[in-house]
Amino acid sequence: MTVFVIAGRTGNLKLPMTPTVGYLEERFDTFNRMCFDGALPRIPIKLSSARSFIGRLQYRPIRDWRGKVVRHEDFVLRISTRYDLPEAEVEDTLIHEMIHYWIAFNGIRDTSTHGRVFRAKMKEINGKHGRHLTISHKSTPEELDRDQRVTIHYFCVSQLADGRTALTVAASTRIRAIQRTFQWSPSVRSTAWYSSEDPWFNRFPRCRSPKLFPVEPAELAPHLEGASPLR
Ligand SMILES: [Zn+2]
Structure with a gap:
């Protein structure tokens, strides 16, 4: 028996693609069910032409009268379409941002931006679903050329x-x-x-x-x- 793996940059046989909002929303719902027990409410997903990031989550802290952050609101998830990335890498970027969202939405305190909680969730998803999430966002083609x-x-x-x-x-x-x-x-x-x-x-x-x-x-x-x- 031959075990044979065919892979894109991060795990499946998909060519570079440019995501659309509809595609990302559908993926969001799928990963929400798969990785977060469907607990994440939908948030606006927007496309960006940014060179500096592939995925980014923005939100606003809501503070009480003492200035303590009580919750986060106005979540927006942006995915850059500047680079033609393989589909698996677009998906990994989306899931990475969804972990940030999961932490902020639930008011979980982590040790840093990609702290202990983030890493534990990332490890769980990689293990359970065969993903290749990383702490640093995946490299852009320009970063790859600099290596x-x-x-x-x-x-x-x-x-x-x-x-x-x-x-x-x-x-x-x-x-x-x-x-x-x-x-x-x-x-x-x-x-x-x-x-x-x-x-x-x-x-x-x-x-x-x-x-x-x-x-x-x-x-x-x-x-x-x-x-x-x-x-
Ligand atoms: Zn991040």
């Missing part, structure tokens, strides 16, 4: 049965096992392995299991030129 560490990468370029091209950056000790899985997978038509020190590959996780990250051939091509084929 210039030079290190050797071993990677596989696969032609998938559905016509797409996929990339797998592998841990050096896992190359053989991953190649064996690809060879027997009906989803993979052909594979070619390379090594390269191009920092562009830093943006991909170093896989220990067979995961495929669909890439645009045109985006990949310039980075294949300096790569050496492995045999």
Whole structure:
């Protein structure tokens, strides 16, 4: 039996997408049921063209006569459409903001913005639902381009049965096992392995299991030129 995982940047086979308000509202309702027992009232979700964030939750503290915050109101959840992110990453961003909302709505006191309560809830959701939420919002393409560490990468370029091209950056000790899985997978038509020190590959996780990250051939091509084929 071949166990075969196909993945976008964070877990499923979805291409970059630009979310709409209707899509985000539907996802909000789904994640509300899945991860928060349906306890979160709907709030306005707005699209933004911000470069500085992917998701952001805004709200207003309501204080009593002593100035103590008694609750939060006027919640607005904004998602930036500046970047074409894979769907799983858009979803993870939405859930991340929903944890902030869950904490503020329930008046829970956390140790910091992404404190103990936030991390515990994040861990629970990642574990239960196979998500890949992180404390820092996922990197924007510009941040990825700034990652210039030079290190050797071993990677596989696969032609998938559905016509797409996929990339797998592998841990050096896992190359053989991953190649064996690809060879027997009906989803993979052909594979070619390379090594390269191009920092562009830093943006991909170093896989220990067979995961495929669909890439645009045109985006990949310039980075294949300096790569050496492995045999
Ligand atoms: Zn946050």
